Amino acid sequence: MARDRILTGYRPTGRLHLGHLHGNLGRMIDFQDRGDCFFFIADWHALTTDYQDTTYLKSNIEEMVLDWLAAGLDPQKVNIYRQSDLPEVCELFLYFSMITPLGWLERVPTYKEQLAQLNNKDVNTHLFLGYPVLQAADILIVQANKVPVGEDQLPHIELTREIARRFNYLYGQLFVEPEGVLSQFTKIVGTDGRKMSKSYGNYIALTDEPPVIREKVMEMITDPARRTRKDPGNPEISTVFHLHKIYSADLLEEIAENCREAKWGCVQCKELLASRIADSLAEFREKRKELGEKPGFAWEVLEEGLSKVRPIAREVLREARERIRI
Ligand code: SF4
Structure with missing residues (x-):
């Protein structure tokens, strides 16, 4: 049986946080032993919304690659590459743009939602509408048959x-029809109780040092009914308890009881959470520090990944051209 080809791309938005680790990045690490993996840094996609300021694009790419490696992705097992190093994607995107009716793009639900959400950016551009076609080219240039996604990406x-x-249909059989693999992400709340996200500024970065983690945890939202140490609380509405479910699963009952019966204060509860999170990231921090001391290493990894992906992309593009007769 042919091995699965699994593809996922990440927009280079800088340092990764706990939400990523328990979400797509965790899935990527699981997948690396289960098929041929194509994990790329989607820098062209980043331009669709952030074309006006590219100051940090290169450093964000570097940070992201190093974070991936420190989190456990092994470049010997997976192909890690940068989208813009693969111009074959661009040519395939052009052919796909020729055959994609405008109506198909206009009815993609995320298009109108994002236009409304990103009202602080001028994204009324050709490629903001067309970026799902670019995604199709990303996927089909390596004939990926599995694409891990969240529900909104289906x-x-x-x-x-x-x-x-x-x-x-138009040119003759060539492309596989990929399947979206729905990811059961653990939703991680940020320090303000909303979904953890860089854009909300409520995240704990994987590289945060223990004092920074402590500071962020101390700011977290608790049960507002616990105004004093003696007030009993409801852990289920506390953001801190939500994270204890992940980081202190072995002590959960005790933590809930301490809260409900006011056996301890929120500061003590938060101290425990901060030390649990800091401990869980100790190995990551150490590895990330080592990688950061190797100048140019991230670019070497991208170069090596590209050398493995490019022959595949070239062959797919050659066959596409042959079928189009171009
Ligand atoms: S004791 Fe812990 S779980 Fe309870 S409200 Fe305070 S921080 Fe939240």
């Missing part, structure tokens, strides 16, 4: 399948 995978079908 329409993009459906669009990729439609594009593949249309190409195959």
